[in-house]
Amino acid sequence: MNYTTNDISAISNPAADISGLIKDNGIHSSLYTDPNIFALEMDKIFQECWVFVGHLSEVPKRGDYIRRHIGCEPVLMFRTGDATATVLTNRCTHRGNLLCQEEKGRRRAITCQYHGWVFNLDGDLVDRPFSGGYCDKGGELDLRKAKVAIYRGFVFATFAKNPVSLEDHLGNGRHALDRASNLSPEGELDLFGGWTKHIFNSNWKMLVENNTDGYHVNHVHDSFARGIQVQYKYENVLKSEEDKLEAFVRDMGDGHAEIEYGQTYSKPLFWFGVESDRFPDYVSSMEAAYGKDEANDILTKGPPHTYIFPNLFIAEVSMVVIQPISAGKSINWNTPLYLKGAPDAVNRRMLRQGEAALGPSAFLLADDAVIGDRQWRALHGSPGWLDLSRGESRETVAADGTITSHYSDETPNRGFWRHYRTLFS
Amino acid sequence: MNETVSVISDDEYRKVERFIYKEARFADESRYDEWENLLEDDMIYWIPRGEGDFLPDRDVSILNDNRSRLATRINQLKTGTRHSQEPRSPMRKIISNLMIDRISENEYLAHVNFALFEMQVQSLDEMNIWAGRMEYKLRESEDDLKMFFKKVVLINGDHPVPTIAFII
Structure with a gap:
């Protein structure tokens, strides 16, 4: 196989060739670096999928x-x-x-x-x-x-x-859109905050995979853990002991995946770094809209951390769109997850938390970007197979077909590539 | 504004100019402690998405730090594992077109244009050129000026921009 030419016709049977680059627990690096594969993705994924x-x-x-x-x-x-x-x-x-x-x-x-x-x-x-x-x-x-x-x-x-219908495309991912929208007392997002656009000099799928990778957090974001006083939402995920992490990953099928933090929050609005008495008007408007029990459940479980194939990521307090530019360049778009009908103070906090995490100067994404750049450059110069086997033997398959595993497991990556492969077969 | 206090004397102009050159030098050389010593407790450090009617509490910014978040930012830069600034970018900033307004008896608002040359050595080994204007609000404090507001307006702020993990 020759993946160095820019002529797509050089791949005689692209579908078969791409399938050969994806194993159950590993992928070949050319999936990130080859401009021919990028061109095929623009056709097979971005033209053909929702x-x-x-x-x-x-x-x-x-x-x-x-x-x-x-x-x-x-x-x-x-x-x-x-x-x-x-x-x-x-x-x-x-x-x-x-x-x-x-x-x-x-x-x-x-x-x-x-x-x-x-x-x-x-x-x-x-x-x-x-x-x-x-x-x-x-x-x-x-x-x-x-x-x-x-x-x-x-x-x-x-x-x-x-x-296929949008409903079929979204599959289990639909629940993440519900979960985000239901944080609004009117059941709707109101995205009036505009977008930051952050250049990544890496492949769009690296951004995708990083979003539901719990394994990197302690390493890539070590400086953030040490730079701030760790509290509330970050308390659980910045623990270094493997058996103490309560958040888990979920392959939702159809390429969608998430990190589930819901059960790590013991009280309403803990995910927001506050308690209910900080925003009493918000809590009461939620109770009026959903009833006390459901409002309590929504506000405790918090927002989704969910990737929707191929280009949407609901990053808890922000919404992210991944724009592919070329095999080695992508743009990460980010806007605050503003809630229609929520008090200004709630949306303002959403804005400030989103700015901390995402964008060109953010405490988190600035470091993710540079790691992605390095990864892409290393793979471009030194192609080969990459390992995605982590947690293979400790996954749990639920009745709805979703697969959950430890926070640090590569279950979301395997789910992504399993779906990706079906689009080229 | 009262006309009689609005005139900036030559001495005041020089003093503000010296402060801005010093601030730029500390930032360019990633001298975080010395840079942090220039700040007042009510400091706001803001990079909106360029020119335009962007409001800090409505429109998402590239960066919007109050004093406490800025302290976190500097702590993070000093950990040694802020990958996006390890190693630190060699940088040089050219500042010009200084204009100064008086805010009050002991406070100034300064406007400058800038061009910043950043060697991105963390992953790309390429040079980034940043351009725009900056606003500083400065206050007389004991023997010298201190900064309580810095706004950096990038000409490309509302377009895709690379990582800005350094102090600009």
């Missing part, structure tokens, strides 16, 4: 749009109605000009600045200057439109011709 694009709260009014990417493809997400959005390729069908350069804005229609072609918010071509020069081509020149499905305000899109 991909997270944005949250409805980011485009609150009809005509509001945000610029995003589905893999490498530039797209626009438009709010089109009460609970509807469109996702359109940000490329004029005439001569390929980028239609919107601003990161966000509001439009009644999309007019290309090159020759003035006009599209409506559903992507239909509705006007062309000097129309006398054209024979009608029907809908052929409409913008490329993704299929869109929305769950609790999370907007997903896919270019697949016959995609």
Whole structure:
């Protein structure tokens, strides 16, 4: 096999070749470094699977749009109605000009600045200057439109011709979106905080795997543990003794995975580093919305730490989107997990905690980024097999098919690659 | 503002300028203790996502430290295992276009432009160039000035940026 050329056709049977790079408990490093494999992923994963694009709260009014990417493809997400959005390729069908350069804005229609072609918010071509020069081509020149499905305000899109339902794609991962949204007394997130965009000089899948890797925490984040007075939420996970860790990992199937911290919190809002009396208005609004018992359960268990295949990560107090740029470059997007209807003080605390953990200057992610960079460089220069066997023999399979194991086990990685392999077979 | 106190004397200008050069030198050379000695207890160190109407309590920032979080940051840098600054980045910052406003009898607001050259030696062995402007709020304290606010506005702050684990 030759993985050094940039010509995708050099892989005669890509699916078979990629399957050969993934074992049950290990993978080959070319999955991170090979530009041909990256190109295949953009096609097989980011074009064919449901991909997270944005949250409805980011485009609150009809005509509001945000610029995003589905893999490498530039797209626009438009709010089109009460609970509807469109996702359109940000490329004029005439001569390929980028239609919107601003990161966000509001439009009644999309007019290309090159020759003035006009599209409506559903992507239909509705006007062309000097129309006398054209024979009608029907809908052929409409913008490329993704299929869109929305769950609790999370907007997903896919270019697949016959995609599975979003419900099937989300599988058990749906519970994480519920768990995050249910922290709001109105049952909705309200993502108005904007995003930091942090460059990682490593492969997008390294960011993915790191997010549900409990094993690295004591090592990569040693300086954070020693730099702060360890308390509340960090108390359990920064313990160095293997048998005292109560958090555990879960392979949720379909590529989704999480670290479950719920049972490490003994009281409501412990995950937030406070007790209930700090935010009495929040607690009472939650009790009014869900009833006392359920509110208590929601507030004790706290937010998810869950990765949704392929590009969404709910990082407890933040939401993260992983954007692949090339085999060796990715962008980690981060916004605070603002809760609709929660007191400002609660959302402000969410913001401050998120800034501590995620972003280019954060106590945690700055170090994850540099480790990823080093890993990528070492693998690029010294390819070979990587071991993912940790915890193989001590996993527990639940009735719903999810697999749990010790906090430090590589169960989430194995689940990710098991699903990944199915997409290339 | 009262016009009679708004004029900055040459002596005051020099004093603020000296402080800013000193602060830049300590930051560039990762002299954390000396840098920390320049701070007041009400210090805010803020890197918003560039220019624009970003509000520190609404819009997510690249960094937003009060004095206690900044102490944690410096403690972390001093542990020896802050991988994103081990080894520390060799850096040099060029500062210019100094303008000074008076906030009160004993407080100044200084504006500068800067270009910072950072050798990223932790993983890439490549040079990063950072550019933007900074605002300092300084207060007369005993014999010298101290800093109680520093805002760093990167020209690319709202775009993808590399790790900034050093004191900028």
